[in-house]
Amino acid sequence: MKVVHLNTYDGNGGAGRACLRLNSALKAQGIDSSIVVYYAFGQNTEIINLSNTWLSKLKSIFNIMAERYLAKLFVKALKTPFSLQWFGKSLKNHPLLRNADVIHLHWINHGFLSPRLLAQLDELEKPIVWTFHDSNAFTGGCHVRYSCEHFHKQCGNCPLLRFSGEHDISNQTWRKKQKAYSNLNFHIVAPSEWMASSVRQSSLLGIRKIDVIPNTIETDVFKPYVKAEAKKVLKISADKFVIMSGFMPSKNDKHKGTQFLLEALDFLASRPEVDNAKIELVIFGNKDVKNMPEFPFKTTFLGTINKDEHLAKCYSAADAFILPSLEDNLPNTVMESLACATPVIAFKTGGIPDMVKHLENGYLAEYKSSVDLADGIEWLFLNEDRESLQKEARRSILNHFAPKVISDKHLLLYERLLDAQPK
Structure with missing residues (x-):
């Protein structure tokens, strides 16, 4: 079984760490698992870096910075994470994805995959799994909801935005996601019961199937010392x-x-x-x-x-x-x-x-x-x-939460999705 994980960064942040840990746990079980990232900060040769030339690196940096700083024009508080998802990179012709058995999405913001380019992955006719490390996938842009419940029906009149209204940027982003998701078949993994409950309440993804599978941790590294x-x-x-x-x-x-x-x-x-x-x-x-x-x-x-x-x-x-x-x-x-x-x-x-x-x-x-x-x-x-x-x-x-416990749960999900694929 070949599994390809997609994440914006190589271990930078909680989602990146979780992705790396799952990849290692799967490889320990003999699975052909690999990670493709939009931008790599480190030198891990096991990670496929899409920004591996000067030109691709410049394009990635531009997209990342544009996504982050354009969002600040719309959001009231500078530290509030918010993604416009205007930019992205097409991956439908990438050989690693075309040869994969399962594509596993993680955190794909900051210019990696826009809703439109995300929908293109459906053309590969592969099982797609998406782990929700935060709330962005089912909101109009925010990653942390701050108790807002607009995503239950339709985003708009966003309390985080400087210019808020019925058809504000959160509503526009919500509509883009709605269109993209209607053209993309994927299975959701929620790392926690709370995240699963949030997804079920969302207007965008409430009817989708969800598996609750936690992240894992290296129990041989994070262990008690005297x-x-x-x-x-x-x-x-x-x-x-x-x-x-x-x-x-x-x-x-x-x-x-x-x-x-x-x-x-x-x-x-x-x-x-x-x-x-x-x-x-x-x-x-x-x-x-x-x-x-x-x-x-x-x-x-x-x-x-x-x-x-x-x-x-x-x-x-x-x-x-x-x-x-x-x-x-x-x-x-x-x-x-x-x-x-x-x-x-x-x-x-x-x-x-x-x-x-x-x-x-x-x-x-x-x-x-x-x-x-x-x-x-x-x-x-x-x-x-x-x-x-x-x-x-x-x-x-x-x-x-041990590596084998969590990798076993993912393997059962992958096998179930592969068995359901048209023969």
């Missing part, structure tokens, strides 16, 4: 309770929930049951330390971590990983933390409950409740049986 030794690597005392979180984005990037984490930490620091001297905060992923907010605890800034092995040790050093996200599909950081046997505290939203089981391997706080987020951290801080939570965190990943 906590005291991991803390020593970060020059943190073994008796400290380490709270870890990803980079702190701008407060304007509302779906990241930064303000709720800051409030929760302040609430935690004010509680008499909590010994502030025993707590240390570790932040990774942000190089801009100067613009960091004030924290009530001693804080270590790790910056960007490029090596997964070192990242796994950082997760292992933590006693709790906090994700304050308000809308997320199946965040890699949660899966990585649990794989390293570190319990997760997060809001009960998106696909997070698919991974975090309340009071079993972490804590699910009430949505947008800074107080409950603080309650979760305090619960873990005072918990005398953290070892059981840590073991359950690791076990939950091995049982439900």
